[in-house]
Amino acid sequence: MALADLADVPLCLAEPRRYFRRYLDGHFRELGVTPKVKVESASVMQLMQSVFLGLGCAVLPQGSLLPEMTPALRFRSLILPPMQRQxxxxxxxxxxxxxxxxxxxxxxxxxxxxxxx
Known part of the structure; x- marks a missing residue:
C-alpha cells in the first residue's frame, strides 16, 4: 500500500524528534498529506499497546521483530523509498x-x- 493510503487512518507513531518519524513526516509533506496521529511516544511498547487497544495503526521500519512478537496483529507493507541513513x-x-x-x-x-x- 502507498503512504497516501494512510491519509484517513488513525496512527500511533514515534515522537516527531525520532529519525524514522521525521522520515515519515517528510514523505507525508511531499504528498500533501496531514497524518491523523492519535498517539505519539518514544516507547515502542506504548505504541504497540495503543494498537492493541484499537487507537490506531503503527508504522514501523522494515526488519522490526514486532511481527514475530505480535502474531495477533496484521502487518501490511508500505511502498516507501529506502532510508538514506546507515x-x-x-x-x-x-x-x-x-x-x-x-x-x-x-x-x-x-x-x-x-x-x-
Whole structure:
C-alpha cells in the first residue's frame, strides 16, 4: 500500500524528534498529506499497546521483530523509498551494559563479520 493510503487512518507513531518519524513526516509533506496521529511516544511498547487497544495503526521500519512478537496483529507493507541513513550501534562499556544489550552487540558483530562484502 502507498503512504497516501494512510491519509484517513488513525496512527500511533514515534515522537516527531525520532529519525524514522521525521522520515515519515517528510514523505507525508511531499504528498500533501496531514497524518491523523492519535498517539505519539518514544516507547515502542506504548505504541504497540495503543494498537492493541484499537487507537490506531503503527508504522514501523522494515526488519522490526514486532511481527514475530505480535502474531495477533496484521502487518501490511508500505511502498516507501529506502532510508538514506546507515544505522549505528552504541552501547555502554562492559560492566555497565545490560546482558540483553551485550548479547545483541555480540550477535550484531558476528552477523556483520559474516555478511560484509
Amino acid at each position: 544505522a549505528a550501534l552504541v552501547v555502554a562499556p562492559v560492566g555497565k551494559v545490560t546482558a540483553l544489550a551485550q548479547n545483541f552487540l555480540v550477535f550484531a558483530q558476528t552477523w556483520l563479520a559474516e555478511n560484509t562484502d
